[in-house]
Amino acid sequence: MSLQTRPRLLNLAAVSLLRDEASAITALEYLPIELFPTLFMEAFRGSRSETLKAMVCAWPFVRLPLGGLMQKPHMGTLQAVLDGLDILLAQKKHSKRCKLRVLDLRNTGQDFWKMWSGSSVHVSSSSSMTPVAEVRSRTEQPLAPLEVFIELHFKESTTDDFIYLMRWVEQRKTSIHLCSTKLKITSISLENIMQVLGIVQLDYIQEVEVNCIWHLSTLAMFAPFLGQMSNIQRLHLSHIHGLAFEEEEEYYHVVQITSQFRKLYHLRDLYLETPSFLEGCLIQMLR
Template sequence: MEPPHLITLQAVLDGLDVLLSQKEHPRRCKLQVLDLRNTGQNFWSIWSGYMDHMYSSSLTAPVPEDRSRTKQPLAPLEVFIEMNLKEWAMDEFLTYLMRWAEQRKGSIHLCCKKLKIFGMPVENIMKVLSMVQLDCIQDVEVNQNWHLSSLATFAPLLGQMSNVQRLILSASKEQEQHVVVQFTSQFLKLHHLRDLYLESPFFLSGRLDQMLRCLMSPLDNLTITHCLLTESDLTHLSQCPRISQLKGLDLSGITLADFSPELLQVLLEQVADTLQVLDLNQCEIMDSQIEAILPALSHCSQLRSISMCGNLLSMAAMEKLLRHTSGLPRLSQEFYPAPLESNSSQAVLSEERLAQLRAELLEILRDLGRPRTIWLNSIFFASYGYNEYSHLEIIEYIPA
């Protein structure tokens, strides 16, 4: 139902009540799942087994053959829903469904694969999630800056989401040690976590090792952005065995200027065999860091995308970077800052200076001798929150 239609929902649930009121069900009645999610045009392919995200045991297990020809006890019905918890209260569709489910706890299991939280108070979230089979949840997105007290309240629920594969969390700037331990210890229960995205996790500054020790499975993607990490944090990250198979690494907004240049080199060496996407935007990376990581970067044979917008690189460092990555066979997306020599009192490069830069970079690409397209970020004085990809100039070389 798109958009959700309350009267239609009421009619469906009234019909289900007739079935649920029976202590036994007829031999031919095999209803196991009610799916109320917005599947769009993919509905039939999902239920034909083509969509890999539908692998609940109830959906993949075959229905037992009825050999006794007697009536069987009615198993709990699984009701699948989408949960987008916004603002202060749920919409009338979800409110009605939750009330219906609460009155029938023994007859149904309320299941949710994807949970998104935007702005709802944690007390309301706790009430809603008390009705849900938490081990069904595979994808969690919390897009609000919680105080650590709210994070501490939510943490035990996160630990019960034992099948979570993807976690996105925007966190607060507070740093209370007992809350950090309470939150990071929940990762010990997340044996299937593959993708971890942490936006502004200031509470992990100086304590990143506490979380890394609790990771139970190798990560595919790791994002830690716009916070203050220490040199010891980066050291622990580069030594963590759970990141050795990373496909995506994003450290945008992490200041690296004061760290030993070799730390970033060691980190890239750890992930060189598998890394496909590398984002190091606004890290205050300078020539010394670039010099250190070039050998490791040139061995990232699976790399498809690299982004270094908002950093402080000279034209000499840019040229070395382009030359060391020219042999990477899969690299197709490259985003770089305008070189330091282009900096002026203006926030954006002038057309004249941009034309000069384009000519210089085209000459480098021509000398390297292979087709290549790069994007140049032409804005200076960027601050947190700006879009690194809003002022891009394309520079493309195609051999004649």
């Protein structure tokens, strides 16, 4: 059988299974691992929420790169997958088949889906099985919280699926870790930003870009969160303006900011578009 023929047969098998959704869900326990991604893609395209929910509980890979399928917000799919995670979290004894530890909602993972759909036929079958083998030793130990990776971009408008996800995570903080490697802020409001950052694993963040007008006092309020981003490597701050503060108050804000900067031991790239507020203390900050 050619490599190009095999994916077409998998697609046909997945479509055939989904004609009877109840039977498809029952068959998950015995389904060959190779058929899982294809069946998931077909269930996603057909908005088969019950199948998606059940597949999360039996997912035989460490990572589920859902964001690679959702080119735009898809509330129904997100709810189905999160419902599946709830079932998984409620299980006292997890299925031996399920290896899921990471739900990735970032716009990544396309290679995974292409590989299983046949678009990248150069990937060997042995490498495609690696995710299953990776966690066999881990499953014998107490399970750490599930990780949900997102693209953390604060804008003026917020989508319904983002709000839904934040509420869902906040109610499950002990069993779900919300993670992001990049933080981008183009919104002026800090209140909502601080609320979300309160449930994010800040030590996962490696890049921060603030591209909006902030006053010095706003940056001082944000600074304690910045200080917890212990693995940050790139920091970009633009449009930081001082107000008509008393000299003592301005000094207090600067001290708040620089004291947190000095905790960023892994920082390699620092860009300050308006660094005038650091006049006289830049050398001390960079020691």
